[in-house]
Amino acid sequence: MRGLHDNSVDFSGLYLKEKLLKPARDIRSILRWGYPKFATIRFVADHFQLSVEERHILTRVIIPPDRVISRINKKVACKGIKDRNLLLDGYNVLLSVDSLLKKEPMWFCDDGYIRDTRYYFSKAKQAEDIEEALDTILKFISEAGPKSAVFLFDAQISKSGELTGFIRRKLKEYGISGEAKTSKTADFELKTGSGNPENNAIVATSDGIVIDSVLQVLDIPACLMEKMGIEPVRLY
CATH class of the missing domain: 3.40.50 (Rossmann fold)
Incomplete structure (x- = not known):
């Protein structure tokens, strides 16, 4: 575990944040209107021409608003x-x-x-x-x-x-x-x-x-x- 206590550790994936931030915001905005999660992510990801891995990140990170409170x-x-x-x-x-x-x-x-x-x-x-x-x-x-x-x-x-x-x-x-x-x-x-x-x-x-x-x-x-x-x- 050497090095993990150092706050300067750069976990890879930070470089993806800038690329995925706008798509994530768009997906959340659409989900608030009650649209299905996976169709919404596919629609937005197609628009931004995201890779399979990037789409999976969005699928993992973004949760429909009706489930957030109960899980928290x-x-x-x-x-x-x-x-x-x-x-x-x-x-x-x-x-x-x-x-x-x-x-x-x-x-x-x-x-x-x-x-x-x-x-x-x-x-x-x-x-x-x-x-x-x-x-x-x-x-x-x-x-x-x-x-x-x-x-x-x-x-x-x-x-x-x-x-x-x-x-x-x-x-x-x-x-x-x-x-x-x-x-x-x-x-x-x-x-x-x-x-x-x-x-x-x-x-x-x-x-x-x-x-x-x-x-x-x-x-x-x-x-x-x-x-x-x-x-x-x-x-x-």
């Missing part, structure tokens, strides 16, 4: 998970933190969550070499003091079983009560894992579909960036 209201403070059960969207959190540590662009999205775009086209191929990201997450969890921490991974992705075994050993090293497991219905379990208020669970993810379905959400990349003094890229 679900966010839990970084120090708000003490003695709570934490359910982590495994690949989502690990790969996002890996992008952060590799100084990839980290985008502040309209719903208040931090998202990256690095793994969009190759997620299933990039679930390797994440030990530093895992150690960073586990250090954060051990300091935050949840009652338990459960990592959940898609069983369909190659080597998920090996990864969960590795994480179980790391949890013991850090003295964290918890588990790592795979599931063929990972998204469903994430959505229902915190649905019962008696479970007192918080879900760590930036997946908008999951966020819309759960009660409370922790944005671990945002917590780490705040601690490191790193600002995300903002399209406004």
Whole structure:
């Protein structure tokens, strides 16, 4: 993590801000009239002749206004998970933190969550070499003091079983009560894992579909960036 505490670190993606700022403003203006998100982004992106990657950034960053408030209201403070059960969207959190540590662009999205775009086209191929990201997450969890921490991974992705075994050993090293497991219905379990208020669970993810379905959400990349003094890229 050397160098990440330096406020002068230049996360790539800043050069895109000037190019995408006007399209982002136009898209938001159109969405306020109730037009569908993806058709609007395609229309504006075609006008500005944006690349596939640039269109994806806009898709990740811009959120329809009718979803923004509800998602923001679900966010839990970084120090708000003490003695709570934490359910982590495994690949989502690990790969996002890996992008952060590799100084990839980290985008502040309209719903208040931090998202990256690095793994969009190759997620299933990039679930390797994440030990530093895992150690960073586990250090954060051990300091935050949840009652338990459960990592959940898609069983369909190659080597998920090996990864969960590795994480179980790391949890013991850090003295964290918890588990790592795979599931063929990972998204469903994430959505229902915190649905019962008696479970007192918080879900760590930036997946908008999951966020819309759960009660409370922790944005671990945002917590780490705040601690490191790193600002995300903002399209406004």
